Amino acid sequence: MALFRKKEIATNEFNQVIVGTSLTKEAWKRLKKNKLAVVGGVIVIIYTLIALCASLLPIYPYDEAITVHRNLRPSLTKTAGDLMLEQEMKNLFFQAWRQGRLELSDEEDAQIEAWVMESKTNQVWDLVYARGMEALEAGSFEWNSSEQSRIDRMLNNIETETQITIDKVSVVYEGKTMNIEDMSYEELRGLYASLLGVDENTLEESLVNEVRSAVSNELRSKDSTLSGEDLDSSVEMEMDALGEDGIHDRASTNIIGYIEQIAQRSANSDIQAMIDSGSMTFPYEGTFDLSNGLHVELEVTKMHERRYIFGTDYLGRDLLSRIIYGSQVSIAVGIVGTVTSIFIGILVGSLAGYLGGKVDYYLMRFVDIMYGLPYMLLVIICMAIFGRQIVNLFFALALVSWLTIARMVRGQIMSLKNQEYVEAARSMGAGTMHIIFKHMIPNSLSIIIVYSTIRIPAFIMQESFLSFLGLGVQAPYASWGSLIGDAVSSMALYPYKLIIPSIVMVIFLFSMNFLGDGLRDAFDPQTKNQL
Amino acid sequence: MENKEVILSVKNLRQHFPIDGGGLFKKTIGYIRAVDGISFDVYKGETVGIVGESGCGKSTTVRSIAQLYKPTTGQVIFHGVDLCTADKDTLLKERRNIQMIFQDPYASLDPRMTVRNIILEPLRIYNKRNLLDKNYTEEELDEKVKDLMEKVGINKAFVNRYPHEFSGGQRQRIGIARALALNPEIILADEPVSALDVSIQAQILNLISDIQKEMGVTFIFIAHDLGVIQHISHRVIVMYLGKIMEISSSDELYSNPLHPYTQALLSAAPIPDPKLERTRQRIVLEGDVPSPDKERHCCYFYDRCSKRMDKCACAVPPMFDCGNNHHVACFLYDDKPVAEPADDTPTEGELKLRKKTENKAEN
Numbered sequence: 001m002a003l004f005r006k007k008e009i010a011t012n013e014f015n016q017v018i019v020g021t022s023l024t025k026e027a028w029k030r031l032k033k034n035k036l037a038v039v040g041g042v043i044v045i046i047y048t049l050i051a052l053c054a055s056l057l058p059i060y061p062y063d064e065a066i067t068v069h070r071n072l073r074p075s076l077t078k079t080a081g082d083l084m085l086e087q088e089m090k091n092l093f094f095q096a097w098r099q100g101r102l103e104l105s106d107e108e109d110a111q112i113e114a115w116v117m118e119s120k121t122n123q124v125w126d127l128v129y130a131r132g133m134e135a136l137e138a139g140s141f142e143w144n145s146s147e148q149s150r151i152d153r154m155l156n157n158i159e160t161e162t163q164i165t166i167d168k169v170s171v172v173y174e175g176k177t178m179n180i181e182d183m184s185y186e187e188l189r190g191l192y193a194s195l196l197g198v199d200e201n202t203l204e205e206s207l208v209n210e211v212r213s214a215v216s217n218e219l220r221s222k223d224s225t226l227s228g229e230d231l232d233s234s235v236e237m238e239m240d241a242l243g244e245d246g247i248h249d250r251a252s253t254n255i256i257g258y259i260e261q262i263a264q265r266s267a268n269s270d271i272q273a274m275i276d277s278g279s280m281t282f283p284y285e286g287t288f289d290l291s292n293g294l295h296v297e298l299e300v301t302k303m304h305e306r307r308y309i310f311g312t313d314y315l316g317r318d319l320l321s322r323i324i325y326g327s328q329v330s331i332a333v334g335i336v337g338t339v340t341s342i343f344i345g346i347l348v349g350s351l352a353g354y355l356g357g358k359v360d361y362y363l364m365r366f367v368d369i370m371y372g373l374p375y376m377l378l379v380i381i382c383m384a385i386f387g388r389q390i391v392n393l394f395f396a397l398a399l400v401s402w403l404t405i406a407r408m409v410r411g412q413i414m415s416l417k418n419q420e421y422v423e424a425a426r427s428m429g430a431g432t433m434h435i436i437f438k439h440m441i442p443n444s445l446s447i448i449i450v451y452s453t454i455r456i457p458a459f460i461m462q463e464s465f466l467s468f469l470g471l472g473v474q475a476p477y478a479s480w481g482s483l484i485g486d487a488v489s490s491m492a493l494y495p496y497k498l499i500i501p502s503i504v505m506v507i508f509l510f511s512m513n514f515l516g517d518g519l520r521d522a523f524d525p526q527t528k529n530q531l
Numbered sequence: 532m533e534n535k536e537v538i539l540s541v542k543n544l545r546q547h548f549p550i551d552g553g554g555l556f557k558k559t560i561g562y563i564r565a566v567d568g569i570s571f572d573v574y575k576g577e578t579v580g581i582v583g584e585s586g587c588g589k590s591t592t593v594r595s596i597a598q599l600y601k602p603t604t605g606q607v608i609f610h611g612v613d614l615c616t617a618d619k620d621t622l623l624k625e626r627r628n629i630q631m632i633f634q635d636p637y638a639s640l641d642p643r644m645t646v647r648n649i650i651l652e653p654l655r656i657y658n659k660r661n662l663l664d665k666n667y668t669e670e671e672l673d674e675k676v677k678d679l680m681e682k683v684g685i686n687k688a689f690v691n692r693y694p695h696e697f698s699g700g701q702r703q704r705i706g707i708a709r710a711l712a713l714n715p716e717i718i719l720a721d722e723p724v725s726a727l728d729v730s731i732q733a734q735i736l737n738l739i740s741d742i743q744k745e746m747g748v749t750f751i752f753i754a755h756d757l758g759v760i761q762h763i764s765h766r767v768i769v770m771y772l773g774k775i776m777e778i779s780s781s782d783e784l785y786s787n788p789l790h791p792y793t794q795a796l797l798s799a800a801p802i803p804d805p806k807l808e809r810t811r812q813r814i815v816l817e818g819d820v821p822s823p824d825k826e827r828h829c830c831y832f833y834d835r836c837s838k839r840m841d842k843c844a845c846a847v848p849p850m851f852d853c854g855n856n857h858h859v860a861c862f863l864y865d866d867k868p869v870a871e872p873a874d875d876t877p878t879e880g881e882l883k884l885r886k887k888t889e890n891k892a893e894n
Contacts, residue, residue, distance in 0.1 A: 012688035020692035
């Protein structure tokens with residue numbers, strides 16, 4: 001009511017508008033003067049925007065694995081093809097050095113031997129590559145025939161291999177053009193049966209069997225001890241739980257995949273013909289009408305012309321897009337965790353602080369007991385019991401993280417409770433809820449805001465820690481922690497995989513901390529310059 | 532005063548706060564007797580001043596009357612309803628007519644609310660529960676705020692300002708406007724001027740007497756400045772250690788103090804005339820105010836009284852009526868009729884505690 005009503009403008013006798021300056025407004029003024037905090041805030045906003053708009057950004061899909069692009073180093077100038085070739089040549093030069101065909105000075109030989117002993121592979125590769133290219137240019141080294149043919153083949157591949165991304169498959173069905181993703185299960189089944197030229201009933205059976213075997217695989221991957229009759233009965237239970245609709249949903253997804261494959265296969269010959277005739281310019285976007293009645297909108301790009309400015313991971317996925325999508329998960333964990341813990345904390349803390357007495361005593365003893373339990377262990381147990389899904393991660397983190405907030409809010413409320421304006425409110429007949437929501441929470445909001453900006457980095461760190469241990473988000477999703485965790489095993493060989501996500505994360509955490517410090521100074525100027 | 536209508540009547544009011552012992556279960560090991568059995572009447576339209584040194588229970592008395600604390604025993608009768616035992620709805624309805632003004636103008640206004648919201652808070656609470664004579668719309672409420680601000684002398688243009696943008700005196704005016712918002716019959720003013728400097732004190736006191744003349748509000752006014760009390764109040768209650776020592780009309784009390792404590796108190800007030808001030812004779816009391824955590828069955832002032840007698844150590848003095856509406860709790864005047872007998876029956880909590888200690892002693 002009053003909150004949403006436009007404030008009436010008050011003017012004095014000289015017709016000047018008199019506006020009040022609230023404490024929040026003053027804090028905002030102070031915050032704006034703190035440059036470090038402003039920079040921190042801007043960086044945080046940029047990160048959040050990038051994470052939110054990840055699907056709109058011109059980046060490669062985070063889960064698209066291109067096997068030949070494994071472990072490419074980050075490069076701003078070179079395409080994936082160049083890097084692949086460079087990597088191949090490094091290998092070949094090294095082999096040539098081993099075979100004695102690439103001759104280096106004695107010192108360099110000794111150096112390489114030493115590096116090999118210390119498994120400093122990168123230095124070895126760089127050195128032989130540099131020397132090898134010099135030798136190649138000077139004419140003192142030549143590839144042998146098998147090496148030459150490998151290089152030629154690779155050059156040819158780089159020149160010709162294309163990546164086809166299907167945007168949309170549509171079909172003329174009963175006189176209407178329909179996107180297959182919008183079609184019902186029955187329609188999809190009919191379409192697929194007609195494409196394959198088989199009977200619908202046999203198709204139905206094989207589709208159900210497919211779902212069943214997928215379910216069985218999932219169960220086995222969850223619990224490897226399951227086998228024989230146990231497995232069969234749990235598969236049946238799982239199938240029953242899915243129900244007919246569930247099975248059809250999964251079957252529909254499968255059919256869409258198959259139809260897309262068929263469409264791509266049929267379109268391939270047309271695309272190949274266009275490439276051969278040279279009429280295709282890359283990147284190419286177009287629609288193909290296929291003989292079997294399918295219309296496919298697709299995009300053809302040269303696969304090896306991709307550029308990975310942050311490199312790729314061990315499956316050939318773009319590290320840049322994985323970091324961006326990972327920041328989605330990490331920032332979401334930070335924000336959702338903080339918000340839920342603040343909600344629970346405010347509720348428990350304000351009740352305990354305001355009501356006092358027995359309520360306070362028992363709530364706080366409960367908090368003390370929860371404090372006593374090892375925090376990370378609880379989260380790990382939660383994750384183990386409820387499964388490793390992102391939602392469970394949020395839940396597990398929020399479950400144990402409200403304790404500090406509850407205590408803090410309780411303390412604040414207890415000190416506010418004896419303020420005269422609260423007594424005044426009570427003397428005019430205000431109820432408990434009115435006092436808590438109108439007086440106590442607005443007055444403790446500033447420290448809650450400050451505390452939550454300091455909590456967000458802590459949550460991100462915890463999520464990263466869990467993901468690092470393998471308990472956090474599961475593939476193909478990524479988070480900063482899981483990226484770092486994945487990179488640790490190949491730290492010596494591909495240090496960029498570790499360093500880049502770490503830097504990204506550190507920048508965010510620093511900004512968040514600067515912002516939090518700035519907010520604290522702004523809301524509570526007396527504590528500034530105090531320890 | 533005789534034919535005046537009694538508006539509020541306090542009967543044997545006690546306010547005991549439990550002292551918690553340490554340990555796991557927080558046993559009560561005693562009571563602080565902040566207010567220990569006081570009775571007085573308040574007449575319509577007058578100002579009752581309460582004086583006494585720090586810790587004598589002045590503030591606790593008004594807070595108990597306003598039901599901010601639940602009194603341990605006793606009655607606060609307002610409009611024929613005992614507020615101490617009234618249920619929530621009746622209490623809310625009656626409380627509308629009892630509002631408070633607080634001591635510290637810096638702490639008594641919520642720093643996150645605008646002046647408009649502060650003044651409107653009581654109105655909104657009562658409006659929401661349909662306890663006002665009619666349901667006010669937001670526009671009518673805005674009008675009301677403007678009226679109130681005009682009445683207490685704040686520029687109407689400042690409705691959207693926040694408390695920290697005002698000086699102490701202006702804030703106290705806002706506090707008074709808030710107390711007036713519901714048109715109460717009684718305003719309990721808990722040292723409304725002691726946090727202000729002297730020139731502002733005068734302004735606020737004048738504002739309060741103007742309001743009283745204009746609206747006929749009854750005031751219960753606490754101060755420890757005797758001059759302020761003399762200026763503003765019709766009748767004065769002198770308190771010591773949770774007990775009333777003397778009740779009288781203001782003129783009578785200042786010209787003819789009867790109780791030894793009142794005499795000492797008045798002799799401590801400086802006289803604003805250097806010649807007279809030099810001749811002022813001070814009665815200096817020995818010792819400090821005793822701790823209020825003991826049960827007393829003697830005169831509460833016994834320890835420090837210069838005129839104590841053996842009788843004083845044996846019983847709590849009742850109120851003696853010395854005529855002219857002058858009541859004193861002192862055995863010096865035991866030839867006068869008893870206006871009100873002393874009541875020192877222990878409270879339930881005390882009896883329980885006593886039993887416990889007796890059991891312990893037996894074991």
